[in-house]
Amino acid sequence: MRYVIIGNGVAGVTAAFTLRARDAAAEILLLSGESDYFFSRTALMYAFMDRMSLRDLEPYERHVYAEQNIRLVRDWVTNLDASRRLLTLQSGSSLAYDRLLLATGSLGDAPDWPGLDHVREGAVHFVTLQDLQRAESLARTTREAVVVGGGLIGVELVECLVYHRQKVTFLVRAPWYWPGALAREEAEIVSEHIRRHGVDLRMDEEVAEVLAAPEGRVRAVRTKSGHEYSCQLLGIAIGVSPQIAWLRGVKTPPSLGRGIQVSSSFQTSLENVWATGDCAEFSANGQSLVEQIWYSARRQGELAALAMLGHQVRYDLPIFYNSAKFFEIEYTATGEISPSLPGAQTFFCRLPGREASVRITERAGSIIGVNMLGARWDHSIFERWIAEQRDMDYAISHLAEAQFDVEFGRVDLASVSGAYREWRARSAGTGSPS
Amino acid sequence: MVRKGKSAWLLHDLTHRGPTAWLLTALLVAFYLLLYFTHFFTPVAHSLGLSSKWTLYGLLYTLAILAGGVHVLRKYRHNRYQVVRTSVVMFVQVVFAFSIPEILQFFHQPEYYFSYFWPLKFDDLNPSVVFHLPLFYALYSFLGALLLAPFLGVVFGKRWYCSWVCGCGGLANTAGDGLRHLTSKSSRAWKFEKISIHAVLAVSVLLTALLFVSYGLGSRAPALARFTYNFQTVYAFLVVATLSGVVGAGLYPLGGTRIWCRNFCPMAAVLGLVQKLGRFRITVKPNMCISCGLCSKYCEMGIDVRAYAQANQSFTRASCVGCGLCAEVCPRGVLRLENARSHAPQRASLVQIAPLASAASPSPGRPR
């Protein structure tokens, strides 16, 4: 049996190891056009900031693949013919498979800003190794940079450019930083912190036009509010989308939507072809869902491999969690964390003396989400509370269990319980807690 | 990518085995060769009013730890574990490793180092030394090496010594902080370490045993006495001067800060064995690691921490000195040092595969 996996990202590699763990005899091929070896995309910023070499980004020593008898192929796949179970590679050779896994990940979204098509140099995404190389070569000749997009990749790119002593303007379309996950008060903590690092963070700013110098290098960005920000590097971090464009032109394209459409057992519309990780699109209760984080890619890679091995697999959406770091502020989220959830009530408090906060959301007597800034927490404890439908009183009185700060460095929870009692009293007084 | 600017380039070159690093290595090695094998520094010490070249060395060493310590305290000021640990290591160096021995000598007491123990301080259990010490010091030597150090190792792990008290660790964790990432993380380096460190331990135990036997037999066994003397001379030359001095500290800019501690220190070997049986471990927060590798990169003992973290595996490694830097640099707060009861393994698995029951149920037949 020959398993071929397109994409050596975390989803593809986890799938390969899982296949090997359960099938010692199978032939396993792992393909990628981007890199010879699996590397940690999440650590791109540390390579940019001189904290790691590219080699350091590789999570497994190179001899592991040989030991696991996984064949690595560096090439782009350009054609897929499912009727003959055949792939064509950019190098011209073709490759037969018995079972195929598509784990092609995502690419940075390209915006349609006027003027961008005149820019021949200076605009970068921050998703692939090639993006990193471009950003690095540009950084040498950049004094001022503009980064557009108020998500996690955006702030990472900003941090890198600040490290390289550039004057960075960070343009965010929303009224406050990352409204999908942060409440206004949380965003204030984060924004203040980002500004303290010398970043000119601008909210409510949308790009109207990109201006290029005659020789093609980006020169400035004009926003809808009429401001013009001069820059020699324009970081585009407005989102990522599944890397599926190449599949539209192949002999037998699988059914595509936002991503590669799969069943809850990772099967695509093509026989013997599965898809997993960032590139896979599920539909759950009529809603389309593309998960684009490391943790889901890893879990999905493992489960897709089991499905390919013939196990019955059902991918049920687990309780969401994620983590991030905004310069020095660490962030942990579990469950439903959107700041505006209908029918929910939210307790929020800042921890005194540090850039940290606690936000717990409850609906119908059970907590549904926990959003923590600035201290370390064990999300798996929150997951358990949410699954066990614990109420807010329970969560507050057991918070210490979930603390994961360093020794001697635990945040003081007395202030949290104090704030919580006040909040309870206030909400009992008004009858409807805010 | 290296920052723009000459000073940034220089810093990078120094910390990434560039020409500057080689130059500094040459200077350090020359310094240690002159110190251990010549009298070059004796007149220098005397001209400064110090009693010997070793006092001069102690002074320089202490200053390096203080200066490096101040830098480290600033750098990690947000991390209470680092602040407490670094303060303790600076305090111990100034008080126990430098001042007290000097003060003792002033009062015509033996020059005794309360912060070092056998087998690191080999003479502590050398009968011809220890039996001639006043009772208090002799007792401290025996009890410290055979009871106190291992006991604390069981309770707190090796770290109570290697990254809180010991001067070798003290220098590594203060002045050497910027070079900590140079330690090799390869599994080959791990294999080498396991052999070399236990070999040195075996040799030092053997030599101590010989010293006792030869001391007991006295003039009845002149051949043994001569052999033991030669053995001791070779040990002092190879292990103490060469491995702990010239190689251990001299090669900082090329091989990282813990070459001695990781590969050769017999005290670290003992404490490592104790640690494996004891309570210390690094707890991994499940499913939170993003495999970025910062923890491995900045591990001065060359432990591939990421291998454990990405497999969701809490662990105890004999070599871990509990400096806590992996937990400090981890951008996702995955790691925590703990004195926990439950035991953790040494080997990392490649991936942690969910038990089939929870994720999927086996079905015979082919899919679809």
Ligand SMILES: Cc1cc2nc3c(=O)[nH]c(=O)nc-3n(C[C@H](O)[C@H](O)[C@H](O)COP(=O)(O)OP(=O)(O)OC[C@H]3O[C@@H](n4cnc5c(N)ncnc54)[C@H](O)[C@@H]3O)c2cc1C
């Ligand atoms: C800068 C950055 C920071 C991030 N930080 C975090 C974080 O902190 N936490 C988090 O949870 N997530 C983070 N993510 C998201 C996370 O990295 C992704 O969700 C994850 O890497 C997806 O893994 P994957 O295996 O699905 O795809 P990928 O890692 O994208 O791998 C897919 C591979 O397939 C290759 N490929 C695609 N098409 C072809 C083809 N036709 N032929 C050959 N090869 C092909 C691609 O080149 C790529 O190498 C971050 C992403 C970025 C870009």
Ligand code: SF4
């Ligand atoms: S530093 Fe943290 S996130 Fe990065 S590899 Fe280590 S444990 Fe994982």
